[in-house]
Structures are given as structure tokens and as C-alpha cells.
Amino acid sequence: MSRPSPVVISMGDPAGxxxxxxxxxxxxRRSDAPVFACIGDPESLRATARQLALPAPVEITSSAEAASVFAAALPVLAAPARLTTPVIAGRPxxxxxxxxxxxxxxxxxxxLMGEASVLVTAPIAKSVMYAAGFNFPGHTExxxxxxxxxxxxxxxxxxxxxxxxxxxVVLTSIHESLAQAIAGLSAARIEHIARLTHQALVRDFGIAEPRLALAGLNPHAGEGGSLGREEIEIINPAAARLRAEGISISDALPPDTMFHAEARAGYDAAICLYHDQGLIPVKTLDFHSGxxxxxxxxxxxxxxxxGxxxxIAGQGVARADSLLAALDAAREIAGHRA
Structure with a gap:
């Protein structure tokens, strides 16, 4: 029986x-951790291991070798473009x-070739990438x-x-200013994101009948229109059309009361309308393992x-909790898809 394809982790900014x-x-790693390999600059990773007294990684030539190396060392696939200047921790x-x-x-x-099951990305510094001509707001785009x-x-x-x-939480807008997110709010965007979320909960998380909670934009979800009409004119009509398609989703909920423990028990994912509306509750609940x-x-x-x-780069104090959680999520999603 062939071994499952490994997870691959892109190195991220080497100075971070x-x-x-x-x-x-x-x-x-735990005993049930998926086999993973890092794609990066092998010498930079070895230098980091030496500096922080961590086990040295081993360079491999293909992802297929990862499983045979993984028990003894971190497998590393050399990046197609190597680093051309020395890395100084903390100095992008x-x-x-x-x-x-x-x-x-x-x-x-x-x-895409099926030689890896999941891509896990370590953090990049967008400002550094922009300075080098990177034309995308972030990893996602x-x-x-x-x-x-x-x-x-x-x-x-x-x-x-x-x-x-x-x-x-799933966001209807990503790397945009708050003003842009509000200006771009539309029923079509809400409906698209809700469908994406519904299909992901079924396919990637094994939830047969997902329940979605939809956040309002205004205080108290508009208070019947007295604090804003977006809920009446855009958000709730979108929710009604989604329910007509068979998707279980609420009307707009007051954002200040939808994230406490009892409220969270009533849904499988929340649709949020701008970046901080979704990220603040997640990071408050679990800052280190989101x-x-x-x-x-x-x-x-x-x-x-x-990020x-x-x-704190190079000091040996960084916590791997969130990366370990990302690997757990990778294993769960890949398992459901398989």
C-alpha cells in the first residue's frame, strides 16, 4: 500500500x-502527527537549528522521501530559489x-500534482514582499x-x-480597510461566502448539516433600521435567499452577543463582514493556537x-502552538477529503 502524501510547509520569511x-x-510533534516536510533554504534552517540548539533538519530531493526521514529529522526540500544574502533574525x-x-x-x-496532501504556510511579511514587487494583498490572494x-x-x-x-469564522472581506469593506458589502458577496462555508463544513469537516450564524454590520444589528439599514436592505434578504436554497443560516445577529459560549453552541461557523469582526473573537478565545x-x-x-x-525572532522563545494546530487542521481536512 502506498504511503499518503506528506504535508508541506513553506518556510515563510527566514528572518521571522x-x-x-x-x-x-x-x-x-505528537505520535499521530502527519508526516510533513519544509520547503525552504536548507542552510538557513540548519543555521537556525544550530543557533537555538534544535535538532538539525535533513535535506531530501523529493516529497516521497519525507516519510522515510521524518522519524529521525525534519525533512527539507530545497526551495527552487535559494537565499542570496545572509539572514539576520529579526531584520527583514x-x-x-x-x-x-x-x-x-x-x-x-x-x-496540484498530488505529491503533497496539504500546504501549510509559515508567516510572510507583506511589507517586505511588496518592496520586492509582490502584487498581492497576502497569501490568500x-x-x-x-x-x-x-x-x-x-x-x-x-x-x-x-x-x-x-x-x-469566515470573512466576507479580507485585506481591505474598514471603509472599503463596508462600501463593498453586497448580498451577492454574502451569499457566495455562505455557500463556500457550507460546502467546506460538509466536505472538509464532516458536518452533514452545517448551521451558519450571520453577523450584522451595525450595533444591535441595526436596531430595526434606527442604527443602519444594511441589515434590512442587504444582509437579511441574502440570508432569506440562502435558506430558500437549503442552507441553514440566521438573519443578521448583533455582533456583540453572538460569540459568547452559549451562542457559539448554536452554530458551526459564523459569517463575519469585516476583518476584525471575525479575528477579535477567535484570537481572544485562543490567541496562541488559531x-x-x-x-x-x-x-x-x-x-x-x-505574523x-x-x-522575538532568533531568541528561541517563539511558540509552535499555532503551527501545530495548523498541522492538525491539515490532517483533519485531508482525512475528510480522502
Whole structure:
């Protein structure tokens, strides 16, 4: 019987905590952890291991070798573009961007070819990538572009799901200002994201009859129109059409009362209308172990729900909790899809 394809982790910004938490995730893995390999610069990863007294990784030449190496060391697939300048922990450098981008592209290609089961992405610094000519708001949009010519089953994304502390939220807007998110709010967008979420809960999480909670935009969900009419004119009509399709979704709920424990017990995912509306409750419930999951792509992608943390890079204090949670989510989703 052939072994299942491994999970691959793109290294992220080498001056951030990505290399450290990847090495720690291998050191701290549980016995049931999926086999994973890092796509990155082998020498940079070995230097990080030496500096922090962590077990040294082993370079491999194909993802198929990962399983035979994994018990003894972290397997590393060399990035198609190597680092051309030294890495100084905590000091981002746009000259590293080509390697960072190549790691992501290689991970996507391995997943599309079936040589990897899931792509987990370590954090990148968007400002560093922008300085090197990167033209995407973030990972999510870049992954959508890399996979746009490949078919998906059902609704096409991308959509961003954040999970942690027993809560899943999906955003109708991602990397936009609050003013842009409000200006761009539409019934069509809400309906699209709700369908994406419904299909992901069925296919990727094994929930046969998902229940969705829909956040309102205004205080008290508009208070019957006295505090804003978006709920009446846009949000609730969208919910009614979704229910007519057979999707279980609420009308707009007051955002300040929909995330406490008793409320969360009544739904499987919340649809939120802007970035902080969804991320604040997830990070409050589980700051260290939140996971970012991209919905609606032909590949499975998860990620730690934190940034590069340049301020603590190289000090050995970074926690791998969120990356370990991202690996757990990768295993769960890949298992359901299989």
C-alpha cells in the first residue's frame, strides 16, 4: 500500500519566527502527527537549528522521501530559489522575497500534482514582499492566482476561515480597510461566502448539516433600521435567499452577543463582514493556537494565525502552538477529503 502524501510547509520569511516554529513543530510533534516536510533554504534552517540548539533538519530531493526521514529529522526540500544574502533574525530583507515566493509556489505545485496532501504556510511579511514587487494583498490572494486554472468542486474561493477556541469564522472581506469593506458589502458577496462555508463544513469537516450564524454590520444589528439599514436592505434578504436554497443560516445577529459560549453552541461557523469582526473573537478565545484555512481552492491550505514576530525572532522563545494546530487542521481536512 502506498504511503499518503506528506504535508508541506513553506518556510515563510527566514528572518521571522517561521524557521524556528517549523523546527519546533517537528520536535514537539505528537505520535499521530502527519508526516510533513519544509520547503525552504536548507542552510538557513540548519543555521537556525544550530543557533537555538534544535535538532538539525535533513535535506531530501523529493516529497516521497519525507516519510522515510521524518522519524529521525525534519525533512527539507530545497526551495527552487535559494537565499542570496545572509539572514539576520529579526531584520527583514526584501532580497529574501524571491526565495519566500518560490517556496509558496513549489508547495502549491506539489499539491496540484498530488505529491503533497496539504500546504501549510509559515508567516510572510507583506511589507517586505511588496518592496520586492509582490502584487498581492497576502497569501490568500496569491494562492488563488496560482490555482486559478485548476477546477474546484463547487464554489470557487478564496475565502478566509479562522478557527480557534471552538469557533470558526469566515470573512466576507479580507485585506481591505474598514471603509472599503463596508462600501463593498453586497448580498451577492454574502451569499457566495455562505455557500463556500457550507460546502467546506460538509466536505472538509464532516458536518452533514452545517448551521451558519450571520453577523450584522451595525450595533444591535441595526436596531430595526434606527442604527443602519444594511441589515434590512442587504444582509437579511441574502440570508432569506440562502435558506430558500437549503442552507441553514440566521438573519443578521448583533455582533456583540453572538460569540459568547452559549451562542457559539448554536452554530458551526459564523459569517463575519469585516476583518476584525471575525479575528477579535477567535484570537481572544485562543490567541496562541488559531488557524487560518483557505476555502474554495483546488488545494488545501492552512496556516498559523499569527505574523512573522520579528521582535522575538532568533531568541528561541517563539511558540509552535499555532503551527501545530495548523498541522492538525491539515490532517483533519485531508482525512475528510480522502
Amino acid at each position: 519566527i517561521g524557521p524556528e516554529i517549523i523546527l519546533k513543530a517537528w520536535s514537539q 530583507d526584501p532580497r529574501h522575497a524571491a526565495c519566500v515566493k518560490a517556496c509558496i509556489e513549489a508547495g502549491v505545485e506539489l499539491c 496569491f494562492l488563488a492566482e496560482l490555482t486559478r486554472d485548476h477546477p474546484v468542486a463547487g464554489e470557487r474561493g478564496p475565502a478566509m476561515m479562522l478557527a480557534g477556541g471552538g469557533l470558526r 488557524v487560518n484555512i483557505t476555502l474554495g481552492l483546488p488545494i488545501v491550505r492552512t496556516s498559523p494565525d499569527h 512573522t514576530a520579528f521582535d
